[in-house]
Amino acid sequence: MLKYCFVCILFGTLLYSEDLLFITNMSNGIETLGTSELRLIYLKKRRFWKETKLVPLNLPPDNKLRKRVENNVLHMPALALDEYWMKEHYLGHRPPYRVDSVKGMILFVKKVKGAIGYIPESKLVPGVKVVYRVGKQ
Template structure:
């Protein structure tokens, strides 16, 4: 019995050490925003400037003449806001004004899909499609062509724990 009393503090300390190690592993780096294409990526250099022009519909086709189809998340999505702020440095109001002007010139904004899962499925099966999702949602059916940092507000909405939208 005296030996049991001596072992208890060691067991508690060991358990606390395991708990500390476990908790530090569960708080991994925040997700990043992944720009995705179908496995056969468009023949373009997909850097920030080119992506900006694709999503602003200033570039319509790749080097082979493949039509480019940018897709967005819904307007209220923090990931959409983070993506456009990173690429265009325009606030939402300015983006809305841009698309109002474009629409009257015959240029429609990118398609809007309801969820990150929908973006992955659409991009994976649509030649020329380009979208963005939290990096944790990109799977083997798509190719990640660029990753961008997410601000904390968008990282919370990234839904990487799988709790919503499946």
């Protein structure tokens, strides 16, 4: 039993400590992004990259990867983001499109030219381009 608990803790730690990658479609002109650019994109203050309409993607609110994005890239806790989007709603702006899974995020990014999403490094596949990396925690 103790061995089982140790393996679960070790696996959970390894999963949480891997790099988080921001990915885009291969055909857009984005090569690299920084945290300030990602923040503008995810808060929908930057909507285009040249002529390409940007489509930021989010995982569900309780997802650990999303929490890392909120804390390490947006620098806003979930409550502050909720308040932000309530205000933006009255201006006609909508939050980033939500996908249900990492697999869904990868498929969306592969198909939509302006899509930007995030995945754990272990899920990186051919057909997407890495534009930013959030280091291990």
